[in-house]
Each structure stands twice: as structure tokens, then as C-alpha cells.
Amino acid sequence: xxxxxxxAGGGTVFMSATMSRRTAVLSWLLLVLLSSxxxxxxxxxxxxxxxxxxxxxxxxxESDAIGESSRSRGPTLRQLERQRRCDAQxxxxxxxxxxxxxxxxxxxxxxxxxxxxEYPEGEVxxxxxxxxxxxMVARQTADGKGRGIFATRNITKGxxxxxxxxxxxxxxxxxxxxxxxxxxxxxxxxxxMMWAWPQVNMGRDFETLIVVLLDSNSxxxxxxxxxxxxxxxxxxxxxxxxxxxxxxxxxxxxxLIDIREGDExxxxxxxxxxxxxxxxxxx
Ligand SMILES: *[C@@H]1O[C@H](CO)[C@@H](O)[C@H](O)[C@H]1NC(C)=O
Numbered sequence: 573x574x575x576x577x578x579x580a581g582g583g584t585v586f587m588s589a590t591m592s593r594r595t596a597v598l599s600w601l602l603l604v605l606l607s608s609x610x611x612x613x614x615x616x617x618x619x620x621x622x623x624x625x626x627x628x629x630x631x632x633x634e635s636d637a638i639g640e641s642s643r644s645r646g647p648t649l650r651q652l653e654r655q656r657r658c659d660a661q662x663x664x665x666x667x668x669x670x671x672x673x674x675x676x677x678x679x680x681x682x683x684x685x686x687x688x689x690e691y692p693e694g695e696v697x698x699x700x701x702x703x704x705x706x707x708m709v710a711r712q713t714a715d716g717k718g719r720g721i722f723a724t725r726n727i728t729k730g731x732x733x734x735x736x737x738x739x740x741x742x743x744x745x746x747x748x749x750x751x752x753x754x755x756x757x758x759x760x761x762x763x764x765m766m767w768a769w770p771q772v773n774m775g776r777d778f779e780t781l782i783v784v785l786l787d788s789n790s791x792x793x794x795x796x797x798x799x800x801x802x803x804x805x806x807x808x809x810x811x812x813x814x815x816x817x818x819x820x821x822x823x824x825x826x827x828l829i830d831i832r833e834g835d836e837x838x839x840x841x842x843x844x845x846x847x848x849x850x851x852x853x854x855x
Contacts, residue, residue, distance in 0.1 A: 658762035698821035700735020746853035770849035795838035810840035
């Protein structure tokens, strides 16, 4: 699908803005969302009956059934992208969002009833100190990937590069996601569709949610942890994520190697992105 060839920055090399190190991140979302008024999974036709004893297969069948019912409700991502003429924008230099732009998007999300998520006690969402400011700035890349984010200072290996979940938006249905996209300008809508990804929840009910980060870190591009990912100039290596052997907050990211001021932040999102999951949302 189209999304698989667009970078977070809006270039045309890799996958859309998704971050593999968050593969485990959303394991708890469903539990929480079930108790959140906005996301009461009612929109999905009731809570999944997948129990911990149900097989994955049973669960995916049920998911398919849910997808079936929402598929008929509205346009797919592909159709929305056509409506918004997203293709035409790919060749242009894409907008670098200001703080105000991001705040407006987050406000819109909240105005539509969106909330953050809470997790069961004992789960570490973030150990970012209050007021932590990620040492990053967004700008156009020099290598044709489009936009990217870059280190604003030297960062030693193991230091936090991003923390917290406050700027994330979560959608439990295709309808909720369409409603949000529907309130955006064409270029914002194209961006949000490019940045968002469906994430399997490994929690009790095997729920999948659409996730999109509404701050500059959404522009973080992909590189393999091992470097040399197909065709990327210079064989760049992922330099952020959760360092091996370290316990990371689910929404936190760290420098995997020493990062110099001006280096592009790159994360490895090879593992997780499964475009088929969009179908569960009728998207
Ligand atoms: C950042 O690191 C580089 C290379 O290690 C060094 O040359 C430079 O002086 C450092 N800058 C600061 C502000 O510490």
C-alpha cells in the first residue's frame, strides 16, 4: 500500500511514521481504553470476547468481523488520500509544523473527546522527568527523505531522547480516525494519515488501536538497527530506541549510540508495521 513507501518526513523511501520500539508499548491500551468514556469500545460493536485462553486465530477472526462492519462505514485511507490529493503533495517540500500547529492538532483531538491512556499500576509508561524537552528540532533532510528530526545538542549513548505519552492520539475505530482527519486541512490530513499506524495490543483483549504522535517526533525517519537498509543513502543506522538490556518506559526513547548535535534521529520500525491491520478499521 502507498503508505509503505513514504517516510515520516514525507519523502518516498520507507515506511510511514511508525516506530518499532513501540511494538510492546501499547500492550495495555485496551484495558485502559475500555474504561475511558471516549473510547468505550462500543463503537467497535462491543468488547472483544478474546480471552487469554482464546487462540490468536479466534481473535483474528473476531477482529475481521469487526473490520467487516466498519469497512462499510466510510472511505479507506487510499480513498481519503485521493480525495485530499496527497500524491500531489509528495513532490513538494512539506510543512514544518510549529509548536502552535502541534498544539492546535492536540486541542482538536481533545475537543473531539480524545484522551491519553492510562495503564494498570506497575507498568512504566515513562520515566521522563517533568518538563523534559526532547533535544530535537524538525527540518528538511539533506538526503531527499523529506522532513526529519535532528539533535539539538550532543547526546551520550543511553540518554533519553524522547519521553512521555501526552502528545499521542489514540483511536479505537476507523470512524474516530476519519472524524479527526476530516477536521484537518488537506496537507495536515495527508500528514496525519502518513504518520498514523495501527498497533496490535498484546493485552488481555488483543485490541488494535490507531496511534499517531502529534509532535515533531512524528517526523522521525526509519533506519535499520543493523544499517544498510535497502537503498538508504549511506546505510544509516538507527540511533534511537530502547537500548538492549535496558528497561524503558513504553513511550520513552533513548540514544542507542553517541549522537552529535545536528545528527538525524532515526529509529528502526521494521518489526511492527503491518499494513493489513488498517483493514480492521475499514481503512
Ligand atoms: C559535540 O561532540 C563533538 C564530537 O564529539 C565535539 O567536537 C563538540 O565539541 C561537542 N560539542 C559540544 C557543545 O560539547
